[in-house]
Amino acid sequence: MDCTSLLLAIANDRDESAFKKLFYHFYDDLVHFSASITNDFNSSEDLVADLMLKVWTEPKDILSIKNIKTYLFKAIKNRSLNYLSRSKTHEYYLSHPHLNDVPSTPEDLLISKEFIKQFNQLVDKLPPKTKMAFILVKDNLCSYAEAAEIMEISTHTVDRHIQIALQRLKAELEKNNSLINSEL
Amino acid sequence: MDKDNFYELIHKYISQNITDEELNTLHQYMELNQKNRDLFDAFTTSARNSSSDRYLEERASAILSRGIHEEKVSIAKRRRFVFDKLYARIAVAALALILLGTLFYLYNYSQTVDEFNQVVKTGKAERLHFVMADGTKVWLNSESAIHFNKGFGKTNRAILLSGEAYFDVESNKELPMTIDSRETSVKVIGTSFNIRAYDDEEVIETSLVEGVIELFVKDNTASTGKHILAPGEKLKVFRSKEIKEDSKREEMITTDNSQDLVEVGQIVRSHFIHPELKTVPSEIAWKENKLAFDGEPLELAISKLEKWYNIKIIVANSSLANLHVSGTFQDESIEEVLQFLQFSGADFQFVTKNNTIYIQ
Incomplete structure (x- = not known):
């Protein structure tokens, strides 16, 4: 997708269809990423809507942006973290991480549902930054380089987080589950 | 084959740094076994939700219509700088x-839809x-x-409602929100x-x-004036002069041993949230895309069904008017809903x- 020409069309021509293209392209990814921080799908939808509204109403700001993708992810990261800190349900969700039942995709239906569910619960228990890096990379939202820019860390550190995530998940899976112990 | 190697390969796969070999x-x-x-799959399948095109279209359009409103406000702000001479x-x-003065006069004497020149509506x-x-x-x-007007959120928070809406009102003590329907006016802070x-x-x-x-x-x-509601309470205001015997009985049944049943003229107050029941009350289930009836008269249920499914329903048998129906439905067709009601008696x-x- 040619983001630069879309941004120009949005800022200069006030082209609604260009805005919609941008919206369709990033909406699900941004909501998914935000929900991994807030643990609240509905609020994340609102946070993303607010962000996209800003893109539409203050387009002059976006013209100076080099990479719209990392800009949007960085912005939604900050908004999600702010939301989390002022959210009164914060404590509640932290103590009930299993409430974060992200709606499943059709692909999920093909593989062992129960296992995926268990796996996603383990992902929720990862340390926040490790979880953030893991979600960004694993869920195909970003490359290492993009994740590094969004999280404002080096690509090396992103890789460290992925390694930590893999190690922890492996340990947890082996602890909880005879599923993988046997035949490997 | 060892486990660590398998994980290391997954790591390389995720980091997009894997050789063909x-x-x-x-x-x-992976061919070894299903596990x-x-x-x-767990490590590589995206858990991300995929919205339907229709849903995305709705969300984007809602932002664009909100955007038009906010844009006008900011243009108005910019123009103000022209007037810098005394x-x-x-x-x-x-x-x-x-x-x-004119606005005050208009507000007091002819508050009409014209003032509320922004509108969001559903079919x-x-x-x-x-x-x-x-x-x-x-x-x-x-x-x-x-309906609301251009200064909404800045100079006023007045809304005119027809139909049904659920509001999660952002708290603002300086600017209370008022929501007017034809017969009632509701004032809230947050x-x-x-x-x-x-x-x-x-x-x-x-x-x-x-x-x-x-x-x-x-x-x-008789019921003109102010009524204050507490959380979990529902207030029914009847348009017709007499409360239908029917509806009154329904209230008596649903709030059976409750002391809170008060009738003031045309008003019936009751509790609609029952903490012991874990289900979403029928009054607000619709916002989660569930159509719910909670022991309500067939007439109201049919009005809900007509709006939900965009269909005309004609009741040919007047003795059915006394029927009360219950049930919660999601993604069912109108026929399935009616069949369920038949099954349930x-x-x-x-x-x-x-x-x-x-x-009939």
């Missing part, structure tokens, strides 16, 4: 005074969720509309509540989930003809 080895691991495939300021001040079988300029979240049920005020139904229901609201009945009847037959359902 390693990819082959990874495939061999390895599950594991690989005489211009005086002229503006004088004009503003005259305008304010039959359509529902919408959006956020107002002040941060208030609104869910709009089928065949409903909210709360969550539902109003059902369809012109073709004889009851206006206001159900409060959180916070406090003040409800005024405009009509000059409602004694009627129905036929469908030309997008119209005849019940």
Whole structure:
């Protein structure tokens, strides 16, 4: 997708269809990423809507942006973290991480549902930054380089987080589950 | 084959830094057994939700219509800088005074829809969720509309409602929100509540989930004046002069051993949230795309069904009017809903003809 020409069309021509293209392209990814921080799908939808509204109403700001993708992810990261800190349900969700039942995709239906569910619960228990890096990379939202820019860390550190995530998940899976112990 | 190697290959796969040879080895691991495939899938399948095109279109359009409103406000702000000479300021001040006076007059003596020149509305079988300029979240049920004016969120928070809407009101003590329907006016600071005020139904229901609201009945009847609602309470305001015997009995049954049943003229107050029941009350289930009936008269249920499914329903048998129905439905067809009601004891037959359902 040619983001630069879309941004120009949005800022200069006030082209609604260009805005919609941008919206369709990033909406699900941004909501998914935000929900991994807030643990609240509905609020994340609102946070993303607010962000996209800003893109539409203050387009002059976006013209100076080099990479719209990392800009949007960085912005939604900050908004999600702010939301989390002022959210009164914060404590509640932290103590009930299993409430974060992200709606499943059709692909999920093909593989062992129960296992995926268990796996996603383990992902929720990862340390926040490790979880953030893991979600960004694993869920195909970003490359290492993009994740590094969004999280404002080096690509090396992103890789460290992925390694930590893999190690922890492996340990947890082996602890909880005879599923993988046997035949490997 | 060892486990660590399998994980290392997954790591390389995720980091998009895997050689063809390693990819082959990874495939061999997966052919070994289903468990390895599950594991690989868990680590590589995106858990991200995929919205339908229609949903994305709705969300984007809601933002664009919100955007138009906010843009106008910011353009107005920018233009103000033109008037930096003193005489211009005086002229503006004088004009503003005259305008304010006129507005005050208009507000007091002819508050009409014209003033509420922004509108969001839904058609039959359509529902919408959006956020107002002040941060208030609104869910709009089928065949409903909210009107507001350009200064919404800045100079006022006045809404005109027809139909049904659920409001999650952003708290703002300086600028209370008022929501007017034809017969009632609700004043709030920051709360969550539902109003059902369809012109073709004889009851206006206001159900409060959180916070406090003040409800005024405009009509000059015995119940005119201010009524305060507490969380979990529902207030029914009847449009017709007499409360139908039917509906009264329903209230008595549902709030059986409750002390809170108060009747003031045309008003019935009851509790709609029952903490012991873990289900979502029927009053607010619709905003989660569930159609719910909670021991309500067939007449109201049919009005809900018509709006939900965009279909005409004609009841040919007047003895069915006393029927009460219950049930919660999600993604079922209208036929499935009616069949369920039949199964659950409602004694009627129905036929469908030309997008119209005849019940007898």
